[in-house]
Amino acid sequence: MIYAGVVMVVLTLMLEGFLSHRPRQVLPGLSQATEVHSTLSELADSLRVVVSWDLTLSEPEGRPDSIRIRVVQTEPQQTVTVFQSSTQVADTVYLPMPPRGQTLSGVSCAAAEHPGPAGEESCTPWQYVRPSASPTGTVNEIVIRPAGLQVDPDVDGRCARWQEENPNRSVWIVVNQTAVPECTGPNKRPTVAQFCAFAVLPDGRRVKTANSINNSYCDELFEEWSRELYS
Numbered sequence: 001m002i003y004a005g006v007v008m009v010v011l012t013l014m015l016e017g018f019l020s021h022r023p024r025q026v027l028p029g030l031s032q033a034t035e036v037h038s039t040l041s042e043l044a045d046s047l048r049v050v051v052s053w054d055l056t057l058s059e060p061e062g063r064p065d066s067i068r069i070r071v072v073q074t075e076p077q078q079t080v081t082v083f084q085s086s087t088q089v090a091d092t093v094y095l096p097m098p099p100r101g102q103t104l105s106g107v108s109c110a111a112a113e114h115p116g117p118a119g120e121e122s123c124t125p126w127q128y129v130r131p132s133a134s135p136t137g138t139v140n141e142i143v144i145r146p147a148g149l150q151v152d153p154d155v156d157g158r159c160a161r162w163q164e165e166n167p168n169r170s171v172w173i174v175v176n177q178t179a180v181p182e183c184t185g186p187n188k189r190p191t192v193a194q195f196c197a198f199a200v201l202p203d204g205r206r207v208k209t210a211n212s213i214n215n216s217y218c219d220e221l222f223e224e225w226s227r228e229l230y231s
Contacts, residue, residue: 031058032119033067033110037187038126040150047097047128052090053110064112070121071095073106083113097148101132105153124186125153131195141200142209145221149176149193152185159183159191175217196221 035054040047051069064086071080071093084091098104109123129151133142154160162182163171171183171192179190196218197209206226212218 028056028058028062030062030114030119031055031064031112033064033112033122036108036110036122036124038071038108038124038150039187040126040128042097042148043094045097046094047104048092048094049108049126050090050092051108051110053122054089055086055112062114064114064119066113067091068111068113068118068121069093070109070111071106072109073104075105086112098128098130100130102130103151104128104130125155126187127151127153129193133197135199138202139199140202143198143200143225145196145198145225146176149195150187150189151193152187152189152191154183154191155185198222198225 032055033053034056035052037052039050039052041050042048049071051071053067053069055064066086067084067088069082069084069091072078073095078095080093080095082091082093095104095106105125105127107123107125109121111119111121113119127150128148130148131144133144135142159171159179159182162180171179171190172194173179175194176190178184179192183191185191194217196212196215198212199207199209201207206222208218208222212222
């Protein structure tokens with residue numbers, strides 16, 4: 001028993017000495033914003049942009065005073081800048097909704113605000129598509145579903161190359177929600193979109209157009225659209 005106790009004491013002292021001599025992990029002096037993502041959706045007549053971010057590790061005193069969020073849209077160019085507490089990891093800004101048939105593109109940026117010079121921004125691009133269609137012939141109205149959709153930019157053309165190399169495969173895992181990795185963009189959104197077109201005939205009947213026939217995804221959207229009309 002005495003020998004066993006002595007051995008335990010010696011082992012404990014050796015472990016403490018080993019841990020005390022291990023080099024302490026050195027963290028950066030200042031925390032910075034990173035992993036910026038945007039989630040876009042329609043809200044009334046506005047485009048809601050939810051910007052989220054993360055902060056890199058640092059010593060406790062290196063935490064930023066606040067986070068500067070900057071959302072920039074192009075054509076027409078417009079910039080919205082807001083500030084958020086460093087304890088938060090997301091904020092929301094609103095932009096004008098693009099007209100039907102147009103795509104609104106832009107970037108969302110976040111920067112950690114520390115005393116002194118402005119910190120470096122971390123930015124991620126985004127896109128929002130609003131398709132349109134005009135009735136022809138005996139069709140009174142064309143309705144597109146979904147009415148608008150966030151589509152990530154195809155960075156470096158990865159999705160286009162994948163589609164060329166896999167002409168007989170679908171990019172979709174879950175339509176308009178999850179795509180193959182090559183067709184998933186910086187905001188974790190698909191870089192492609194699938195829209196369905198429905199028509200209203202002069203007699204009031206609702207029908208699917210040619211691009212929406214024999215498509216289970218469009219079948220589901222057609223049923224939802226029909227319920228909206230008769231609810």
